[in-house]
Amino acid sequence: QAAAITFSNDMQTTARGGANSSAVRALTMLFSQLPEDVLYQILSYLDYRSLSRLSQVCKTIYHFVNRDAVWKKIAKDFLNTGITRNGTDIYHHIPLKERVKIAQNWCDGVCNRAVPLKWKTKLLPWVQLDRDMLFLSQAAVIGGYSLCQDSGRLHRNPFEIYSGHKGDVCRFVLTDAHLISGGSDGKILVHHRRRGVMLELSGHNQEVNCLDSKDGLIISGSRDRTARIWTLTSSCPRDTIAMQDRVWSVAISPTLSSFVTGTACCENFSPLSIWDVERSECVCILGSQFRRGAGVLDMVFESPFQLFTCGYDTFIRLWDLRLSPRKCAMEWEEPHDSALYCIQTDGNHMIASGSSYYGVVRLWDKRQTRCLQFFQLSSQPASSPVYCLRFSSSHLYAALATALHSLDFSQNPIYIR
Template identity: 35%
Template structure:
């Protein structure tokens, strides 16, 4: 016989349980909530996502406990969690999360929106006339090039951007830089002014790091800015010119009469991309692959000697963009519609992903963890990739059907530079 106040009910498995009265149920729940927090955490870590979402509505204490990162970390490793292209993945950890970075639970919600294509598209800035813009996202600031200007936009808390005109960097005529700078550029730019119709001041690529901006123009000239004052800084960089050579420059205010060109490397082919390793000891050059030279080669920055070539590309499989994740990992993409990951220690391709539509990949960006994003040459299409999967995770078609020249992203938004606009995809939308 069951105790008074309770009724024995059969369950599906044939077992017998007692249906307690409301007072007894409240007492049982109270005893459960009296358990130590570490025991409650152990119980919560065994629950599935639906159960956790329901437990959030039971009481304030459970709601607070379930917001902890330790409860959601097991699901984070199984999902395509989107990081930030501006912050190294090593900074994402349970005890060392970047400032303003969402909790793991929120990261999983945002990643679900990425996978399910739940977003709002907005046009942040319109460009006129058509441009070949380059963009860099530094975590709170977006820099992108328009003609001879590198513009700076601050990202507000609601995702909108605000132009910071004080941070705009405009490439001036070399004559306006003074006699000292004019002497330093004379030997370097003379051989590159053979094309009278060339727009010399058009920015092709630039890099922003540690409050320093280094920009390269279409004529091969190089400008180095302090983001606050705009003055030239001492540096050693790689410059690519239209004469199929790579020049290693030593830019310094000392010895202004000396030739800044330390070394010149003849690639014998049109150069599409170049990237410096994170340690600054080597760099990689990507060419069009049409003149018999390798499409991808690694060079020593100090001795200007080729270390080795990467892979055996077919004819015309030029490399348009590349990104170093660290000293040992390089991502490349280009005309052969293939995204590759290279191990720089062995010089081998350790993984490759084929674009399903067989379209040229103009750019690649990574969060230095498992997420990669590529911009394609057609239909304003962007691909989301997971390194652990052979097929793309998702595809996004922008409202403007233009090649995607540059991309950047964080966990809640993705930015794309097109020929007539800068667009954003906002994945922070709440469920309806």
């Protein structure tokens, strides 16, 4: 280990111009003759700044140091690099070194702000991202917009419009083949993303506040105090579950064996319940200390046993579903006592949340209890909540009542070249 550190320090000295040309050639020759596993071990002792300086020594070292294998260990410790906790690489088409550059900007809050879309009427928009496409609901329609691959900028004219609801779209989800939307008219519409075929699912008699879909399974929740289980092969619900409160949020487990409902918490019981998909029976209740009105507005499974929730009680909570009884493993509190309307995680260390006042977006590092960065997107007296947010490796998009905001984190910090 000591020899590896000494060699690394010599190479860094060379990179900073602390050695003559003959020393550079000698060190480069030594570097190229070492087995790759030894080189990886040497480089594992360097941080991202040192690796960046080292890559400037010569072309041979540059090409080796820029390999994803060199940066993978570092990338796991940064926010939003696309390396999830289980080792999956979400953004495998982007070199890891480039992602670490951008991740440093996420940590430091360095970004360019823009408002790609505005509209006059106040709405409750929802957003989904799919690679280089962004889908945005506005009143009764959903528009599909192309994103420029290099800049992440939004093309102002949608390439596709999905319509059919007689009221506003409340929620929608994307699958590989379908766009599934729930509206204030109580309808669920299934649009085929390529053929434009539409299936109407009827059952709710009030607005569909939430839905989720995986592998042909659809779960919906409504103000009519029911949750319904559907399949893509029938226009009628497979099962209807009578709830004791309005359902604000649902999420299907990655295993497809269960789903979670979050209610408005207007009654004297926990708003969070886990249900068995096959039996349509309640498996368990999560938590018991929720105050009245602490409804759950958004939730996301990060793994089969990790569930994140947020809502009116201003907390983000991580539930460990492996424990018995299942209980909250960690929580993060919104510092200004604002309801949290939406959350998204990167599958590793980062959480992004949208607050109810002044369009505040916060970035959280799960390894800390305090907020890492925050961005106020609205300064108007009648401020809007962040109704929905989604992010890619370089951009965050937040939907407010009258505009879609974007934060671009892709500009290069000066110490990573």
